[in-house]
Amino acid sequence: MEHKPFAITLDVGSSRANHTGSWRSERPVYADHLPPCNAACPAGEDIQGWLYFAEEGRYREAFDSLTVNNPMPAVMGRVCYHPCETACNRGKLDSAVGINAVERFLGDEAIRQNWRFAKPSTQTGKRVLIVGAGPSGLSAAYHLARRGHAVTIRDAGPMPGGMMRFGIPKYRLPRDVLDAEIARILDLGVTMELNTKVDDIKAAMQGFDAAFLAIGAQLAKRAYVPAGEGARILDAVSVLRSMEGAEAPKLGRRVVVYGGGNTAIDVARTARRLGAEEALIVYRRTRDRMPAHDFEVEEAVDEGVMLKWLSTIKHMEDGKITVERMQLDDKGFPQPTGTLETLEADSLILALGQDVDLGLIKDVPGLVSERGGIDVDPGMMTKLPGLFAGGDAVPAERTVTVAMGHGKKAAANIDAWLRGQIFEQPAKHTEAAFEKLNTWYYTDAPHQVRAKLDAARRVDGFAEVVQGLDADTALFEARRCLSCGNCFECDNCYGVCPDNAIIKLGAGNRYRIDTDFCKGCGLCAAECPCGAIDMVPEQI
Amino acid sequence: MGYTPVKFYQTGTHTIGNRLLPADARTVQSDDDRANALSCGHRACQGCGEALGARYAVDAAMRAVGGDLVAANATGCLEVFSTPYPETSWQIPWIHSLFGNAPAIATGLAAAMKAKGKATRVIAQGGDGGTTDIGFGCLSGMFERNDDVLYICYDNEAYMNTGVQRSSATPPAARTATTPALGAAPGNVFGQGKDVPRIALAHEIPYVATATVANLRDLEAKVTHAMSLHGARYIHVLVPCPLGWGTASHDTIKIARLAVETGLFPVFEGGNGDVTGVLKIRAKRPVEEYLKPQKRFAHLFKDATGAATIARLQAIADRNIARYGLIDPAAEV
Known part of the structure; x- marks a missing residue:
């Protein structure tokens, strides 16, 4: 018999024999909630997902993750109005994460290092026609090509890019960046037919299994402005388009722009760069009602663009414009006051919105929407089976990002349709609300403001206004992500469990609950910084 | 404090680990190979705050001395829940003692190790009852002789194991089984009790510190520093008790954090009679935020008569903030 110490009759046992997990009435469950940035992104990007790689400096993986949803990060990192940043939970803590700037950094890094997309391993043999080489067309082409379909893009213009090239000024989107990202999409095997206008969609669809209309909204809306001798009246779409031609448009010394949207701002800033001493925007309502984004208005004002609120243009003649003062009524609509004044102007540019040129579908009945543009169902398909549409041509907010999202969504639906199926949108995860975060664990950190070129210098030319982040600042910015609702492996749950009931599965593999010993106290869920653990009642 | 904060923007050094930090900047607790001195089951x-605090502290001590450690344990919750005969949760050599003599047992262990020529280090641990009341004579003796022991007190502010009776660490106004929320001055009386960390400091021993389960990095740094020294050392860890304090089980760390952020529990370190460093308050909170979630203070919020008592508790917090300089005027931006 083994010798035992005095008064000891049993061997030492481990408390591991005591399965305290039986006390539990709730169990912790690791969840992936939908971060507000992702929820807000019109292009459906998994922003938290690619920031996860970026914050480790794994930029290639971040790029690959990002481009699952959006093939043009360098463009988007410049022209997107980033609703993700408006939604960012960090905005409630110090200031929103500069998602757009990090996206641009990744896009620029991809161009610098010549990163390419993986080609599909098999071809489906299906052919898809895309009409229009703008953002929605290119996005759809990319997503369809990656699914193994043969894609042909036809565009009436001499160069691809649509409004990204013919609408957005160079100082916001340098053309070498645009060209590089388009080339990367075409590199997947997409056929591009330029200077090829499609006049009849049914005829054009011969030989294709499906088609996607991404024709944009190219027709400038006109307002009747009575004009006398020597009045020079242009529209903003034509002015911005002619900037891509050999000869810059002649606008004169004093330019008046009529309208309050982003296009009005773009054209006024372009006029300043073309040498106009005065660029004045005339708008019917007040600044807070302007559809243009605040930061663009601020940049324009910095550059010397002037704004005149509550005014309509009555008449133009001989270098003189007559405007009438307006007043907002109770409902916020501008009403004339009868007070007139005269402005000196060499030219008047109308920036009053755009319409869709529906010529190519005039022979197909029932495709036009009551709200203007082309009518599509929730799967982006028109009434004509196999014909889909998206971007500015369908009724929706008209931004590059929305168009990119349309392209992706249409591609998913076209792909399903080609296989005789219906695309089912996966159920959305519940949103990771700010209240679910334990913000104690996050450090306050200042937002990295992108350096802006000196306002006085930038009106001299078309150099890019907003500068990018460098490697250090991009990493800093990426690391400000709170990772809302998604585990980022901070080890808090593993540390705070009083019962050692959390098992670490190694880098990148997160954790597992040991239900033999978890008592269900909920400390892991309460102390999870990012709200990625839910307490779920046990089934009894 | 005794460690350098790493400037890291996502979570600073507040989280337990984080994959983005180099391994040496993570805590002992984030390590897959931590000692798990107090194991499952x-x-x-x-x-339980005490179970958490004990594992935090002993794992850090184990890391600091390379695993060559022995512990003496005073009777109390910690002992009862970890060692029902014949089971044990302890993954280190561990010796049971009476309620009142853990410091003396540890003194003997240290003397025995010295006599045997061994480098094995000694810690003793107990709750507030075993430390500030029953074992206080032995503790003071251990300090006075400067025996080579780190004594760790897990303070949950009452005798929880026997049914929540008042100890000399119970705060004023708290309801316990022996200080009921009845009469003109409900709960524990003001002006009684002991401030053992300050008493320890008065013994002029090499190291004295306070800590909580809400700041693991601070706690680990203090234990690690304490184990680098010899002689009598004392660490006093605030460990909230969901049962005795009447708080939700998931709020243990939050409550400890509020104890610090209100100023009611000053976190400091020192030695040889002087305070040498304090953990600054990050965002000062009013004492109500700490008191309200705890049922032991519920009587303060029943009607308007509690306001005067709350004001007295706030005065204690404010006095701590002033006495230890818990708010850095330069950091208030």
Whole structure:
């Protein structure tokens, strides 16, 4: 018999024999909630997902993750109005994460290092026609090509890019960046037919299994402005388009722009760069009602663009414009006051919105929407089976990002349709609300403001206004992500469990609950910084 | 404090680990190979602060001395829930003692190791009852002789194991089984009790510190520093008790954090009679935020008569803030 110490009759046992997990009435469950940035992104990007790689400096993986949803990060990192940043939970803590700037950094890094997309391993043999080489067309082409379909893009213009090239000024989107990202999409095997206008969609669809209309909204809306001798009246779409031609448009010394949207701002800033001493925007309502984004208005004002609120243009003649003062009524609509004044102007540019040129579908009945543009169902398909549409041509907010999202969504639906199926949108995860975060664990950190070129210098030319982040600042910015609702492996749950009931599965593999010993106290869920653990009642 | 904060923007150094930090900047607790000195299957209540604090502290001590460690344990919750005969949750050599003599047992252990020529280090641990009341004579003796022991007190502010009776660490106004929320001055009386960390400091021993389960990095740095020294050392860790304090089991760390952020529990370190460093308050909170979630203070919020008592508790917090300089005027931006 083994010798035992005095008064000891049993061997030492481990408390591991005591399965305290039986006390539990709730169990912790690791969840992936939908971060507000992702929820807000019109292009459906998994922003938290690619920031996860970026914050480790794994930029290639971040790029690959990002481009699952959006093939043009360098463009988007410049022209997107980033609703993700408006939604960012960090905005409630110090200031929103500069998602757009990090996206641009990744896009620029991809161009610098010549990163390419993986080609599909098999071809489906299906052919898809895309009409229009703008953002929605290119996005759809990319997503369809990656699914193994043969894609042909036809565009009436001499160069691809649509409004990204013919609408957005160079100082916001340098053309070498645009060209590089388009080339990367075409590199997947997409056929591009330029200077090829499609006049009849049914005829054009011969030989294709499906088609996607991404024709944009190219027709400038006109307002009747009575004009006398020597009045020079242009529209903003034509002015911005002619900037891509050999000869810059002649606008004169004093330019008046009529309208309050982003296009009005773009054209006024372009006029300043073309040498106009005065660029004045005339708008019917007040600044807070302007559809243009605040930061663009601020940049324009910095550059010397002037704004005149509550005014309509009555008449133009001989270098003189007559405007009438307006007043907002109770409902916020501008009403004339009868007070007139005269402005000196060499030219008047109308920036009053755009319409869709529906010529190519005039022979197909029932495709036009009551709200203007082309009518599509929730799967982006028109009434004509196999014909889909998206971007500015369908009724929706008209931004590059929305168009990119349309392209992706249409591609998913076209792909399903080609296989005789219906695309089912996966159920959305519940949103990771700010209240679910334990913000104690996050450090306050200042937002990295992108350096802006000196306002006085930038009106001299078309150099890019907003500068990018460098490697250090991009990493800093990426690391400000709170990772809302998604585990980022901070080890808090593993540390705070009083019962050692959390098992670490190694880098990148997160954790597992040991239900033999978890008592269900909920400390892991309460102390999870990012709200990625839910307490779920046990089934009894 | 005794460690350098790493400037890291996502979570700073507040989280336990984080994959983005170099391994040496993570805590002992984030390590897959931590000692887990107090293992699974112990019978502590859900969300027990003491079970958590004990593992935090002893794992750090184990790391600091390379695993060559022995512990003496005073009777109390910690002992009862971890060692029902014949089971044990302890993954280190561990010796049971009486309620009142853990410091003396540890003194003997240290003397024995010295006599045998061994480098094995000694810690002793107990709750506030075993430390500030029953074992206080032995503790003071251990300090006075400067025996080579780190004594760790897990303070949950009452005798929880026997049914929540008042100890000399119970705060004023708290309801316990022996200080009921009845009469003109409900709960524990003001002006009684002991401030053992300050008493320890008065013994002029090499190291004295306070800590909580809400700041692991601070706690680990203090234990690690304490184990680098010899002689009598004392660390006093605030460990909320969901059962005795009447709090939700998931709020244990939050409550400890509020104790610090209100100023009611000053976190400092020192030695040889002087305070040498304090953990600054990050965002000062009013004492109500700390008191309200705890049922032991519920009587303060029943009607308007509690306001005067709350004001007295706030005065204690404010006095701590002033006495230890818990708010850095330069950091208030």
